[in-house]
Amino acid sequence: MAYDMRDPGGGGSTTSGLLYRGSKGQSVRELQQQLKNLGYDVGEIDGDFGPKTETALLQFQKDAGIGVDAIAGPETFAALQSGSSKPKSQPTQQPTQTQTGGGSKPPPQAQPTYQAPQGSASGLEGYMALMGNTAQKLQNQMMEFSQLGKQAMAPYEELIRSYLTSLPGYAPRPEDELLALARQQAQLVYDPQRLALQQQIEELERQAGSRKQEIEAAYAGAEESTQRMLQEARRQATESAIARGGGRSGQVDYFTGKLQEPIMTGFQQQQAQRAASLADIESALATGQSHAAQRLEQLAQQEGLFTSQQLAAMRDTDYSRTMQEWQQGLQAAMGLAGLAGQQNIYNMGYAQSLLPYLYLTESERQRLPMQWADLMGQVPDTLPQAPSPVVSGSLVPVRAYAASQGKGNLIDWDEKNKEVVVGNVRIPIADVEKLGGKVEDGVAYLPQNILNSFLGVA
Known part of the structure; x- marks a missing residue:
């Protein structure tokens, strides 16, 4: 929130701020209305504390x-509320005196004489007492505004402090617990795959056993059938040899061999086919079992990798939760520091806004003869001069100096209100000289030390 040096009241209630020449806003409008209601001429009620409002306020x-x-x-607002004062009546017109010979002339003007107010101190002591009373009121008002600023910041400060004290600390889980959780998650993923693969192996073994049984059943009577065929071949060979008149053992064996040879060849072929079929089944079963074993090994490796990844993810999650709460606490602490900084800027801006009260303006110098006459009964030959502002360092151009300090973004010009904006401080162009500066060729100059305090430069 930018701080307007011309309107310490900020447009709020007239009972919580100071209004003076140059102030603007609803507070000034209310002041003008109250003065007008009491019969004082403030001109147009426009919320602008100008010369007419100042003159009316002085008279009141x-x-x-x-x-x-x-x-x-x-004090002024209290008197306005009570309505205890009315504007003094204008002096009545004195009748003209008629002289002999006709005609008239106004009475001679009486020379004004000044008397010190009754019950007040006289001379220089009275004047100093008045100035001391004004300074005390300014000091009290500054303390009041400082307390208001603290009260405005206090709820947020207490809220952040409460959050910091109640922030729960998150303790990471033990490594054994994280590992057990990671393994459980891996088992949920890979146990179904292992079970399905085991069921496939069992089905393959069952089919192989069934096929073996079918082959064995197909070749089960081959040997017995072959024996019968061999015996029948020998019987036929014997009968053939006897029929030919041979009947000798050599001829029988010869004919027997001739008849039994194709029978043995067919039996051997059947046995070879049986062995080949059984070998094919065994080979297919072995291949399926080998692939299943490789797949089980792959699943074990994938499960181990998945477990490691899950463990790392849970570690990261625990670390993130810890860091998140730490970052939240850090942000709260930074917010607390920001509130303290805003309070400091507010106090600094308000203190700077009171500088014009510590020195006499040109209009105040012009009113001094009347004030001295009221207090001391005569106009002094020489008027006391207001002390010059105590500044250190040379005058520097505001915008160029701020840019050289890397603070150029804090400088702006409010054309509507004719104010130089330095960060959170708004300086009416008419008040630049009161701060010990000057305006030359459209460029505002301020003492380097004052500009440093506005910019936050050490």
Whole structure:
């Protein structure tokens, strides 16, 4: 929130701020209306504390018997609320005296004489007492605004402090617990795959056994059938030899061999086919079992990798939760520091806004003869001069110097209100000289030390 040096009241209630020449806003409008209701001429009620409003306020303060400083503070607002003061009546017109010979002329003008107010101190002591009273009121008002600033910041500060104290600390889980959880998750993924593969192996073995049984059943009577065929061949050979008149053992064996040879060849072929079929089944079963074993090994490796990845992910999750709460605490602490910084900027801006009150303006110098006359009964030959602002360092151009310090983005010009904006501080162009600066060729200059304080430069 930018701080307007011209309107410490910020447009709020007239009972919580100071209004003076140059102030603007609803507070000024209310002040003008109250003065007008009491019969004082403030001109147009436009919310702009100008010369007419200042003159009316001075007259009201004098009529009300309060401090005459053209500054509307708590004492002035209280007097306005009570409506205890009315504008003094204008002096009545004295009748003209008629002289002999006709004609008339106005009476001679009486020379004004100044008397010190009754019950007040006289001379220089009275003047200093008035100035001291004004300074005390300014000090009290500054303390009041400082307390208001602290009260505005306090709820947020307490909220952040409460959050920091109640922030729960997250302790990472033990490594054994994380590993057990990772293995459980891996088992949920890979156990179904292992079970399906085991069922495939069992089905392959069952089919191989069934095929073997079919082959064995197909060749089960081959040997017995072959024996019968061999015996029948020998019987036929014997009968053939006897029929030919041979009957000798050699001829029988010869004919027997001739008849039994194709029978043995067919039996051997059947046995070879049986062995080949059984070998094919065994080979297919072995191949399926080998592939299943390789797949089980792959699943074991994948399960181990998955377990490691899950373990790392859970570690990262625990670390992230810990870091997240730490970052939240850090952000809360930074917010607390930001509030403290805003309070400091607010106090600095308000202190700077009070600088014009510590020195006499040109209009105040012009009013000094009347004030001295009221207090001391005569106009002094020489007027006291306001002390010059105490500044250190040479005058520097505001925008160029800020840019050289890397703070050029903090400088702006409010054309509507004719104000130089330096960060959170708004300086009316008419107040530049009050801060010890100057305006030359459209460029605002300020003392280097004051500009450093506005920019936050050490």
